[in-house]
Amino acid sequence: MTSFYGASARNEATLEVRQILEGLAPGEGDLLEALHRVQHRYGYIPQAAIPGVAQHLRLPESRVYGAVTYYSEFRQTPPPETKISWCSGPACYIKGSENLRLVLEGLLACGMGENTPDNRLGLHLGQCNGTCDNAPQVWVDGEVVGPLTPSKTVELVRRLQAGDQP
Amino acid sequence: MPTYAELEAQAAPAKRRIEARDRPRLAVGIDTSSIAVGALKTLDALRALVASRGLDADVVQTGGNGLSFANPQVEVGRAGGSRILYQHVDAEDVPDFLESVLVRGEQTNRWLLGALGGSPASGVARMDDHAWWSVQERRLMSEMGLIDPESIDDALATGAYAGLERSLVMTQEDVIAEVTGSKLGGRSGGFFPTGRKWDFLRTSPTTPKTMVCNADEGDPGAWVNRMTMEDDPHALIEGMLIGAWAAGAATGYIYVREEYPLAFERVVKAVEQAYERGLLGKDILGHDFSFEMKVVRGAGSYVCGEESGLIASIEDARGMPKIRPPYPAASGVFGQGSNVNNVGSYHCAAWIMRHGVEKYADVGTERNPGTMLFSLSGHVQRAGCFEFAFGVTVGQAYEICGGGAPVGHTFKALQPGGPLLGVLPEFALDLAIEPEAFREKGAVGLGGGGFVFLDDTACVIDLCAQFEWFLEDESCGRCTTCHGGTQRMVEIIRRIQRGGGRESDIGKFRLIADTLKYSNCFHGQFAPSIIVNTMTWFAAELEEHIFSRHCRAGVCKGLTRYEAGRDKATRAEYAEAYARAAETCLTLAMRRAAGDAVEGQEPCLECVVCAELLPQAVHVVDAFEQGDPAPELISIQPAYE
Numbered sequence: 116m117t118s119f120y121g122a123s124a125r126n127e128a129t130l131e132v133r134q135i136l137e138g139l140a141p142g143e144g145d146l147l148e149a150l151h152r153v154q155h156r157y158g159y160i161p162q163a164a165i166p167g168v169a170q171h172l173r174l175p176e177s178r179v180y181g182a183v184t185y186y187s188e189f190r191q192t193p194p195p196e197t198k199i200s201w202c203s204g205p206a207c208y209i210k211g212s213e214n215l216r217l218v219l220e221g222l223l224a225c226g227m228g229e230n231t232p233d234n235r236l237g238l239h240l241g242q243c244n245g246t247c248d249n250a251p252q253v254w255v256d257g258e259v260v261g262p263l264t265p266s267k268t269v270e271l272v273r274r275l276q277a278g279d280q281p
Numbered sequence: 282m283p284t285y286a287e288l289e290a291q292a293a294p295a296k297r298r299i300e301a302r303d304r305p306r307l308a309v310g311i312d313t314s315s316i317a318v319g320a321l322k323t324l325d326a327l328r329a330l331v332a333s334r335g336l337d338a339d340v341v342q343t344g345g346n347g348l349s350f351a352n353p354q355v356e357v358g359r360a361g362g363s364r365i366l367y368q369h370v371d372a373e374d375v376p377d378f379l380e381s382v383l384v385r386g387e388q389t390n391r392w393l394l395g396a397l398g399g400s401p402a403s404g405v406a407r408m409d410d411h412a413w414w415s416v417q418e419r420r421l422m423s424e425m426g427l428i429d430p431e432s433i434d435d436a437l438a439t440g441a442y443a444g445l446e447r448s449l450v451m452t453q454e455d456v457i458a459e460v461t462g463s464k465l466g467g468r469s470g471g472f473f474p475t476g477r478k479w480d481f482l483r484t485s486p487t488t489p490k491t492m493v494c495n496a497d498e499g500d501p502g503a504w505v506n507r508m509t510m511e512d513d514p515h516a517l518i519e520g521m522l523i524g525a526w527a528a529g530a531a532t533g534y535i536y537v538r539e540e541y542p543l544a545f546e547r548v549v550k551a552v553e554q555a556y557e558r559g560l561l562g563k564d565i566l567g568h569d570f571s572f573e574m575k576v577v578r579g580a581g582s583y584v585c586g587e588e589s590g591l592i593a594s595i596e597d598a599r600g601m602p603k604i605r606p607p608y609p610a611a612s613g614v615f616g617q618g619s620n621v622n623n624v625g626s627y628h629c630a631a632w633i634m635r636h637g638v639e640k641y642a643d644v645g646t647e648r649n650p651g652t653m654l655f656s657l658s659g660h661v662q663r664a665g666c667f668e669f670a671f672g673v674t675v676g677q678a679y680e681i682c683g684g685g686a687p688v689g690h691t692f693k694a695l696q697p698g699g700p701l702l703g704v705l706p707e708f709a710l711d712l713a714i715e716p717e718a719f720r721e722k723g724a725v726g727l728g729g730g731g732f733v734f735l736d737d738t739a740c741v742i743d744l745c746a747q748f749e750w751f752l753e754d755e756s757c758g759r760c761t762t763c764h765g766g767t768q769r770m771v772e773i774i775r776r777i778q779r780g781g782g783r784e785s786d787i788g789k790f791r792l793i794a795d796t797l798k799y800s801n802c803f804h805g806q807f808a809p810s811i812i813v814n815t816m817t818w819f820a821a822e823l824e825e826h827i828f829s830r831h832c833r834a835g836v837c838k839g840l841t842r843y844e845a846g847r848d849k850a851t852r853a854e855y856a857e858a859y860a861r862a863a864e865t866c867l868t869l870a871m872r873r874a875a876g877d878a879v880e881g882q883e884p885c886l887e888c889v890v891c892a893e894l895l896p897q898a899v900h901v902v903d904a905f906e907q908g909d910p911a912p913e914l915i916s917i918q919p920a921y922e
Contacts, residue, residue, distance in 0.1 A: 142597075142615075144534075144575075144577065144595045144596055144597055144614075144615070145597070146597035146598075147577060147578060147579070147580055147594065147597075148577070148578070150580065151578060151580070172597065174597060178597070178598065181598075181599050182580075182597075182598065182599055185582065185599040185600070185601075185757075186539075186579075186580030186581050186582050186599075186600075187580075187581035187582065188539045188579075188580045188581035189580055189581075203501070203747075203751065204501035204502055205501050205502045205659065205696055205700075205733045205744065205747070205748070206501075206502050206658040206659045206664070206733050208743075208744065208747050209659055209660065209733070209735055209738075209739040209744065210659075210660075211889070213743075213747075213838075214887075214888050214889045215888075217886045217887055217888040218886065218888045218890070221886040221888065241540075242499070242501060242540050242581065242583075243501030243502060243503075243504075243540075244313060244504070244507075244540050244541065245313065245314065245502075245503070245504020245507050245656060246313060246314050246317040246349070246504075247349075247502065247504075247656070247658030247659070247664050247733075248314065248318075248349040248350050248352075248658070248664035248665065249317055249318065250658065250659075250664075252317075257542070258317075259316075259317035259318075261317075264893050265888045265889050265890040265893050266865045266890045266893055266894055268888075269865050269888075269890060270865070
């Protein structure tokens with residue numbers, strides 16, 4: 116994970132970001148692709164990467180920042196080592212996913228979009244991906260775990276906290 | 282550029298592999314649904330074991346067939362053409378499974394689902410014997426589960442791009458006439474005639490023109506577009522090419538939502554392969570037609586499924602819907618005349634041009650010929666994606682395919698087509714699957730293919746809270762009616778759920794619903810649907826919540842509490858269960874019930890672990906006695922109320 120502080124680091128960051136964006140051109144609708152690449156490289160969109168993206172695509176920085184904050188999949192803070200996404204879809208919801216959310220938030224003491232203080236685990240608000248035969252479910256680093264009950268969720272979180280596999 | 286006949290010739294080995302089968306072929310359906318239950322592990326285990334034991338068989342990947350409830354599935358094809366599906370073949374079952382089907386050559390075993398075709402041994406159940414299979418009209422899905430979606434040869438071997446070849450020798454007008462004649466309606470749920478839409482773009486004076494595919498299937502509970510993209514992506518590309526030819530477009534965008542990584546991957550791969558074979562690019566199939574295609578990956582925004590929001594999102598911007606007109610045909614992506622269709626519409630168009638409009642109209646109803654994909658989920662026994670001819674009733678889909686409500690429960694409501702389309706009571710089961718039938722009964726519409734069924738354990742008010750919260754969260758924020766209206770709805774519903782319902786709330790709901798109609802786009806305009814439906818069809822339940830502070834399903838947290846049996850007899854009887862519950866539960870309440878009070882415990886999370894582990898001893902009771910004074914509310918309500 117790279118972090119950016121200070122003016123010289125900022126220029127370096129801009130250079131590095133522009134390398135990542137090679138092949139993308141202004142005026143062709145490449146902003147989302149550019150941000151996906153930045154997020155793929157750093158795990159999130161560092162504030163210092165925004166000028167580089169803006170320069171490369173000849174867009175105002177405000178427009179890049181606007182897109183970063185508009186779309187829920189772009190994060191502005193480093194991701195956790197293990198991301199638990201809670202599915203917010205209706206099939207999960209009517210089968211009690213709200214109880215799973217209470218367990219997750221209660222046990223990890225963090226809300227949706229936040230990480231535990233040591234950044235080992237974090238919660239993410241997931242949107243339905245249509246694997247509703249396993250509802251209610253969570254995805255641990257993208258892998259579906261379900262169907263869950265509150266007690267199974269407690270056990271899952273405890274396993275993850277202990278550093279075990281889901 | 283190769284001609285269609287040349288491409289067909291190239292695909293001949295693939296065709297032989299799919300049809301003839303000189304040796305057994307084990308095919309594992311791989312898509313997001315099956316990966317979720319370990320199909321990749323099954324595939325790896327099969328490959329490893331077949332190789333290590335030197336068995337004479339091919340192990341291949343195909344797409345999924347929609348039957349999520351049966352995953353992971355393995356299809357065993359044998360010389361002579363028999364194709365038999367096996368269900369729930371987990372990785373640990375693989376040794377026994379291979380022993381049965383390959384070593385002993387058995388066709389019937391404990392994993393058997395049914396024979397798809399060919400000539401299976403006598404006594405082997407056929408898929409057609411299953412009502413949930415035979416009630417379907419599997420046309421769009423006929424290649425799903427048969428071909429490897431990552432192989433263009435497999436697609437070509439089963440007729441892909443034949444519809445394009447046929448269209449390219451027709452005039453633009455004739456192609457549009459055929460699609461219009463099929464009465465194909467937009468599959469996003471709007472059912473606007475696709476042929477007419479193409480004609481708008483064809484006759485639009487702007488050049489160049491753009492074809493856009495809306496693959497931002499954001500409606501939770503629907504995954505029909507994902508099926509097409511993951512299991513038969515070339516059908517989508519073919520449909521877009523046909524539309525582009527008919528409307529005179531030279532560029533195209535497929536906008537895939539972020540939440541479908543595998544669909545994105547497979548569509549990108551399909552586009553690359555189509556370029557390699559000259560199905561995209563210059564002089565396609567040797568005709569005077571050129572088309573460039575780009576796949577755009579969304580980043581998590583529900584309103585980007587609205588066409589003007591989607592266009593804005595492609596154009597380097599926040600995906601905020603715009604006021605129409607101008608419509609996309611006059612000014613769309615980068616100001617170019619554009620046409621936006623749903624994945625399903627393009628898929629249908631490809632099918633129509635491959636097989637002809639007469640064949641398409643064989644099934645379905647007079648006003649809605651053809652078929653449509655539906656994903657059934659929620660409180661059903663079999664969740665999955667099924668294909669129905671229009672005119673089949675919701676009840677048939679629910680009872681026959683879905684298997685009805687879980688044992689011991691009864692149907693309560695249908696939630697069709699995502700959060701904007703409300704919720705329907707018992708009469709939903711009698712409705713024919715047709716947009717008109719839904720609208721005639723006062724429903725917002727049929728939707729884009731998602732059916733979420735609710736049984737008596739679900740609370741409609743609680744679902745209202747969830748959907749309004751979702752719509753508030755996903756509102757783009759441009760109009761105050763929408764972001765303010767949805768926010769206000771959430772506040773009121775949550776207050777009702779905490780026991781603070783007021784008589785005036787009904788009037789407030791109506792006022793907000795009326796105001797939301799003046800929002801710019803569908804998102805705000807249809808945001809109050811579920812509340813309006815609830816006031817119409819679930820009035821008794823809503824009034825119970827407001828006036829009696831009672832939730833009949835025992836779901837709303839503020840209206841219920843959990844009571845553990847504390848008498849000695851109960852405790853002794855369930856001592857073991859209590860111990861386990863106390864181990865898992867984090868809260869003081871549970872520890873106390875277990876006779877193990879620990880000071881300084883955190884307050885109850887209301888996670889209901891106790892009721893789950895001790896269903897006999899922990900009961901849901903009303904939080905309020907009838908006649909209790911109203912509770913003191915945490916004040917998030919403005920003072921003017």
